[in-house]
Amino acid sequence: MAAVLAAVLLVTAAALVGTSIERRHHSLFVRWPPLFAQWEPHLGPGTPAALAVAVAVVAYGPLLATRLPWRALLWASWGTAAAWTFSLALIDGWQRGIAGRLTATNEYLTVIDRFHDIPATLRDFTHHILSHSPAPWPAHIAGHPPGATVTFVLLDRVGLAGGGWAGVWCIVAGAAAPATVLVAVRALAAEELARRAAPFLVLAPAAVWVGASADGYFAAVAAWAVALLALAVTGPRPRTTGLAAGLLLGLTAYLSYGLTLFAVIAAAVLLLGSRQLRPFPYVLAGLAVVPLLFTLLGFNWWEAYRLLVTRYYEGVGGVRPYGYWVWANLACTALIVGPATVAGLRRTVATAVREGPRALRRPHALPPEPRLALLALAALLALLAADLSGMSKAETERIWLPFAMWLLPTCAFLPRPRAWLTAQATLALLLNHLLLTGW
Numbered sequence: 001m002a003a004v005l006a007a008v009l010l011v012t013a014a015a016l017v018g019t020s021i022e023r024r025h026h027s028l029f030v031r032w033p034p035l036f037a038q039w040e041p042h043l044g045p046g047t048p049a050a051l052a053v054a055v056a057v058v059a060y061g062p063l064l065a066t067r068l069p070w071r072a073l074l075w076a077s078w079g080t081a082a083a084w085t086f087s088l089a090l091i092d093g094w095q096r097g098i099a100g101r102l103t104a105t106n107e108y109l110t111v112i113d114r115f116h117d118i119p120a121t122l123r124d125f126t127h128h129i130l131s132h133s134p135a136p137w138p139a140h141i142a143g144h145p146p147g148a149t150v151t152f153v154l155l156d157r158v159g160l161a162g163g164g165w166a167g168v169w170c171i172v173a174g175a176a177a178p179a180t181v182l183v184a185v186r187a188l189a190a191e192e193l194a195r196r197a198a199p200f201l202v203l204a205p206a207a208v209w210v211g212a213s214a215d216g217y218f219a220a221v222a223a224w225a226v227a228l229l230a231l232a233v234t235g236p237r238p239r240t241t242g243l244a245a246g247l248l249l250g251l252t253a254y255l256s257y258g259l260t261l262f263a264v265i266a267a268a269v270l271l272l273g274s275r276q277l278r279p280f281p282y283v284l285a286g287l288a289v290v291p292l293l294f295t296l297l298g299f300n301w302w303e304a305y306r307l308l309v310t311r312y313y314e315g316v317g318g319v320r321p322y323g324y325w326v327w328a329n330l331a332c333t334a335l336i337v338g339p340a341t342v343a344g345l346r347r348t349v350a351t352a353v354r355e356g357p358r359a360l361r362r363p364h365a366l367p368p369e370p371r372l373a374l375l376a377l378a379a380l381l382a383l384l385a386a387d388l389s390g391m392s393k394a395e396t397e398r399i400w401l402p403f404a405m406w407l408l409p410t411c412a413f414l415p416r417p418r419a420w421l422t423a424q425a426t427l428a429l430l431l432n433h434l435l436l437t438g439w
Contacts, residue, residue: 003346007334014331021324028394029316034328035335036395036438043433046090046097050432053084054203054425061199062417070191073198074179081202082175089171089211091432098167101212101439106139108152108214109166115153122146123298129307131314140214142311146299147254147290148214167212174216177405178202180223185409187230188272188375190368193412199421200411205428206336209398213439218255219402222262225249226406229266229283233273242279246286252402254290257305258392259402261382268378271363272371309391317393325393332397333383336404338427340420344410345380348373351413372409379406398439 011034018033031038057080068076089097103109115121128135129142136142141149152166160169178201185194210216225248232242249266252259270277291301312318334342355370363374383403386392392399414420431437 003342004339007339007342011331011334014328018324018328027319027321029320030394032435034331035397035435037435040436041434044091044093046087049087050091050429053087054429057199057203058418058421058425061202061421065195065198074182077179077182077198077202078176081178081207082172084203085171085175085207085211088208088428088432092436098212099164101163102166103163108140108149109163110138111141111149112153112156115149118150118153119297122294125299126304126307129304130311143308144256145254145301145304147251148256170214170217171211173220174210177220177223180220180227181405181409184227184230185372187234188269189372193368193372196412197409199417200340200424201408203421203424204408205338205424205431206401206404208428208432208437209336209401209439213398215398215401218259219405221248221255222252222259222402223405225252226265226269229269232279232283233270238279239282242282243286246283247289250287250290254294257308258386258399261385264382265378265406268375272374274364312391320393322390322393326387329387329392329396333400333404335431336397337407338424340411340414340424341407344413345407347413348376348410352377372412376407376410379403
């Protein structure tokens, strides 16, 4: 409770200080600091469904998580997370909550027509990143490697055109992340911990931003990469799962530049694995595929990132004060993971401190709870690195979804799960009903 109180004070301070800065200097470029949102209390068609899902998970989630067969639990987690995310998004209505999200001015669907020749566009991609270049890319396209945009181009090519299909894709894909995290937790720690974490992964406040933003989709791809790597270092098929893990790790780097920090989480997985480096050559082989493909098609990742940094500081990124966002970003994180995760992280740190000497000597021989703690702390370390980089000032409630997914399993350390689940659901419902979020 002390940790939760500290998080409440952090969010309150970020709101009060941020509002003062925005009124005086107009330098934050957010209407409801620290979130990219505006105050707009509202109800919508998703309200009854969101309430029903929340009540059902609080009432029956912990019990079902312990009793369902493992595969049934994974499918149930995916389905329930999708229902929760869809219902939250529909509080804003179909158009405003889902179909219109990815068709806004700076979003991916606005440039679909410019990718009629994908190889030619990739060769020319870096020439349009800077804001003063000819026909500059909108902010999200310039701010990400082209793998993100190509995803929506391919959806359009197979007949799933428009904002509705793009929004549904992000929600359905993003809702798979909780089940995928459970796979990794079971492989690296223990099935019991995964089952205890399941309701919290499903009912996370992060779902407010998974539906519908592309970062929800990114979170799922990154989660699958880590889960497959966990299976490679613990399971019977290190070659197949290692190759698949490497392939998806390579893809994450071409969805978002910041997801290269998943190397920190991947390193923790390798340390926790009983095989440790045995699958490593297969992971490296898979890892080379996507970068090699994009490079052969003419896209230079390093040049694009260099130009992005220039554009970032030429625009609002250069105006937004680092001194505020370096700690206000953490307030955003507290809101997307919820009070239960904050409490779980407090116990995670205590577990890590208690097991510190042994963890340094033989991490793969640790008991289940310290193993889960090490995995969560690796995700926290990656998130803090993103924060200190200065390339994530504001909007981190969306940008950091991939990292947040790996903090949620720490809720397995908590007693009285129904009380904590109620707190999680209440926060998500208040956020989505009182604020009109930008994503």
